[in-house]
Amino acid sequence: VLDQHGAVLLDQPDDGTGGRPEVLRGDLRRILINSLPGEMIQWGHKVTSVRPLGDSRHELTFADGPTVTTGLLVGADGAWSRVRPLLSDAKPEYVGTSFIETYLYDADQRHPAAAKATGDGSLFAVPAGKGILGHREAHAVLHTYVALTKPQEWIAAILASPETAAAQVAAEFTGWAPELTALITDGETALAPRPISALPIGHRWDRVPGVTLLGDAAHLMSPFAGEGANLAMFDGAELGKAIAAHSDDIEAALAEYEQALFARSARFAAESDKNHQLIFGDNAPAGLLNLLTGQEPTE
Ligand SMILES: Cc1cc2nc3c(=O)[nH]c(=O)nc-3n(C[C@H](O)[C@H](O)[C@H](O)COP(=O)(O)OP(=O)(O)OC[C@H]3O[C@@H](n4cnc5c(N)ncnc54)[C@H](O)[C@@H]3O)c2cc1C
Structure with missing residues (x-):
């Protein structure tokens, strides 16, 4: 942490434990994509609209023409999700x-x-x-x-x-x-x-059959807790585990997944918001110094 003249206010060297690892976006993307069977991702199909058909099914329309009917629709389509309006009126x-x-x-x-x-x-x-x-x-x-x-x-x-x-x-x-x-x-x-941009802290929705959200689509928050990518990957893993545990009852799987998702995301969204105030608020840079050294904020 430097002041505007370049003077060091705080220097926290790497402690060598690898406790908070970093990865470049492109490398992470490559690792995840390479872990999947070749044809699993269908590239080049931008969703333009999503329509409920009833009985847990939804119809997706793509910019290049085709439509698809889903049995389970997972909106993992980021901050400006096209799927989110099926579940919630909230906007970032x-x-x-x-x-x-x-x-x-x-x-x-x-x-x-x-x-x-x-x-x-x-x-x-x-x-x-x-x-x-x-x-x-x-x-x-x-x-x-x-x-x-x-x-x-x-x-x-x-x-x-x-x-x-x-x-x-x-x-x-x-x-x-x-x-x-x-x-x-x-x-x-x-x-x-x-x-x-951010969704409201504590964003949640009532269960709608056949559809759920993960990652930024579910809980877009400012990046000041540094958890957005972690949460998106964790959500995906938790959803997969819930489906595996309730493979004969997808609604039970989604209900279990969402209850944990809501609590988890609210906690990190509140932390991101607090850090935003600490880092850029009137008390800067003392707020950031307190955050990094684990001291209580001095209001
Ligand atoms: C400036 C900035 C810095 C950040 N820094 C960090 C950081 O250091 N660490 C960290 O953990 N997080 C960081 N984040 C947050 C992080 O980028 C997100 O939380 C994370 O990318 C969310 O992953 P996701 O898969 O939910 O959404 P995204 O990464 O947004 O992925 C959504 C995917 O859906 C696709 N998509 C969207 N709409 C459609 C459509 N209509 N049809 C088809 N596909 C669609 C997109 O092409 C994209 O591939 C930062 C965010 C910002 C804005």
């Missing part, structure tokens, strides 16, 4: 903070100051309301998230002009240490908006 809402993402490559050779500031793991430089987050990834890649508490329209307007976008985003950090703003201005990929 913008939490007020957006990330803006870019990457720096061959960092040790070409961006040594930014690489040194980022260190071997994660960097947070987060005074109240905004910040620069850096992460060192495999092959000397630096991954930047600029965090700004701004309306989505403001971010979209700035990023609409790619030739001036980096300078305008960096202008939000005037006076900051150059090794920190370099994580923006030396970015080698077009700045990408990542608005953070």
